[in-house]
Amino acid sequence: MKKCIRVLSVLFFIFLIGNQLDYLKAADSLFNERREMVETQIKERGIQDKAALEAMLSVPRHKFVPPAHRAYAYADRPLPIGHGQTISQPYIVALMTSLLNLDSKSVVLEVGTGSGYQAAILSGICKEVYTVEIIPPLGKNAAALLKEYDNVTVEIGDGYYGWKEYAPFDGIMVTAAATYIPPPLIKQLKPGGKMIIPIGGVFQVQRLMLITKKQDGTLVSENIIPVRFVPLTRAD
Ligand code: SAH
Numbered sequence: 001m002k003k004c005i006r007v008l009s010v011l012f013f014i015f016l017i018g019n020q021l022d023y024l025k026a027a028d029s030l031f032n033e034r035r036e037m038v039e040t041q042i043k044e045r046g047i048q049d050k051a052a053l054e055a056m057l058s059v060p061r062h063k064f065v066p067p068a069h070r071a072y073a074y075a076d077r078p079l080p081i082g083h084g085q086t087i088s089q090p091y092i093v094a095l096m097t098s099l100l101n102l103d104s105k106s107v108v109l110e111v112g113t114g115s116g117y118q119a120a121i122l123s124g125i126c127k128e129v130y131t132v133e134i135i136p137p138l139g140k141n142a143a144a145l146l147k148e149y150d151n152v153t154v155e156i157g158d159g160y161y162g163w164k165e166y167a168p169f170d171g172i173m174v175t176a177a178a179t180y181i182p183p184p185l186i187k188q189l190k191p192g193g194k195m196i197i198p199i200g201g202v203f204q205v206q207r208l209m210l211i212t213k214k215q216d217g218t219l220v221s222e223n224i225i226p227v228r229f230v231p232l233t234r235a236d
Contacts, residue, residue: 030062033074037061041076042094049098055124056094061087064117064145083135085230087115088175092208092227094121096196099210099224100171102126107166109188111159111232112175116142116152122173123149130166132159134233158235162188169193176232177206191215198229 038057047053062073064087069079078086088096097118102108106126110119113133119142122129129152133139139156146152155163159174160182167188174185174197181197189195193213200206208224 030060030074034061037074037076037090041089041091045091047091047094047098049094051102051125052094052098052121055097055121056090058124059117059120061090061117064115064120064142081115081138083138085114085135085138087117088229093118095224096173096175096208097121097125099196100173100194102171106170108171108173109159109163109166109169109185110173110175111162111185113139113142113154114175116145116154118173118175119146119152119154120149123152126171127151128166129153130155130163130169132157132163134158134235160184160232160234164188171195172197174198174232175229177202177227177229178232181209181211182232186211186213186219189213191217196224198227202231 034057038053042053042056062070065073065079066081072079076089078089081087102125104127107128108122108126110122110129110131113119113131119129119131131152132155133142134157136156139154143154146154162184168190169188170190170193172185172189172195177198177200179201185195191213192215195211197209198206199209205226206229208227210222210224212220214220
């Protein structure tokens with residue numbers, strides 16, 4: 001009887017280790033995909049910002065991609081997230097993040113939470129992240145995924161108006177294309193702060209613009225690259 005129990009315990013132990021190894025192997029292969037993504041899609045295209053690269057390596061992008069598209073989570077392209085919206089291509093996420101020049105003291109506003117992935121990336125770099133989503137089911141889903149990211153707060157609403165309560169912001173990132181820069185966002189940007197925003201209509205080539213608010217309040221704008229984003233919509 002004793003022998004039988006011993007054999008059973010050994011078998012159980014082997015079973016446990018086996019399961020653990022499968023789990024580790026799966027986690028490891030996703031980590032490898034992520035490392036490949038960072039090396040070939042991001043570093044090779046010239047992004048050097050250490051904090052952005054580290055965040056891209058550590059955040060599990062596949063968790064923010066709907067199950068139907070999860071196999072392509074680390075592919076070099078945007079993916080559908082439902083409601084006609086998309087999670088941006090990894091390179092664009094890294095580029096926009098690095099251009100804001102953020103650090104561990106930064107308070108940031110994101111307009112267009114979508115999947116929540118960009119907010120998770122910002123979470124690893126900044127002190128506080130405030131993110132606004134206009135489509136309620138997307139906002140709710142992202143809020144659930146972002147629960148474990150303690151410094152991220154999600155709000156459902158029209159991000160055109162920014163988030164006055166937590167302004168001014170060191171950085172503002174708009175992840176939907178606007179035809180002009182929303183004035184409330186300019187107002188809520190700290191002197192010395194930066195805003196990254198795609199400007200242009202849906203059927204036009206949009207320009208990714210980097211806006212810097214100088215200490216005296218004047219704005220400097222730089223045209224970064226042509227991009228294609230879903231439009232910034234307005235609450236009726
Ligand atoms: N940053 C997202 C990408 C989202 S795509 C991610 O990491 O997945 C752009 C998002 O902006 C969409 O979810 C869209 O619903 C949202 N959006 C569009 N207009 C908006 C507005 N006025 N205020 C807030 N969110 C808006």
